[in-house]
Amino acid sequence: MSEAGGTLTVMEQRVSFITLAVADVARSRAFYVDGLGWRPIFEADEVLMLPVAERLILSLWSVEGFTAEIGEPPATGVAPLTLAHNLATEAEVDAVLAEAAALGAAVVPAQHRDWGGYSGYFADPDGFRWEIAMNPGDTGAFVLPPAD
Template sequence: MSKELPAPVPRLTVITLGVSDIRTSIAFYDALGFSRRLKATGEAVAFYDTGGPLLALFHWDQLAADARLPHKPRPTTFRGVTLAWNCASREEVDAVLMFALSKGAILLKSAHETDYGGYSGYFADPDGHPWEVVVAPGIEVGDDRRVHLAD
């Protein structure tokens, strides 16, 4: 009779984006103001402090190989994942979108009122990874840069 193992504590620690040109992506995320950590990795991989899970940038084909997935054909359409930059106000949403665009982001959707009482817009990074910039009811951003949800 086998003994059931205890369930591990679930956690999300790193979000890794596959990128075409790591120098361009490093420059973009540096320009957005994310704090790069563990710089000793050079251009092999870049890690950024986000106030929550780390954001990592890794060469697209190497990331695919590491996960034993084909790196081609590379999707040119929506990949089923978005990243979010939660804000404390509508003004902050507008400011973040304008800032990201000034650093080379591509506007996907202008900021607008949402059907759930929030305010959001979208930009894409140099590899087309979509970011939602949003303020939403019940979701607050604390001084610790972490998202706090209502119960």
């Protein structure tokens, strides 16, 4: 527990899991594991768990399992969120977007942004949007893997 502005808080400022409800776990596995080469930490018929950072798991859960757990089905349409993947160069951004396109993902081509970066987007098989970005500021450096 810590004190924040004179009040006692119990919940730490961190995220452990990002869970996305997907229509077909096998299709998501084909995209993320077989296509992008990501390695699962756990998988079963209804769920696929992918470590995406130290102590952070991306959980792809069947809509049925998701609904049974939380008590109501997920909203339909484009989710009002994006997941972001920062890279060091514009060439790396273009390469990841090309890889996603080759896997059948809908891609919004990268462009230079008003905030100084370079980014584009792709949608995974369930329409979740990934921003692929080169961010020149401190937040970009914060999420990049260490240099060799």
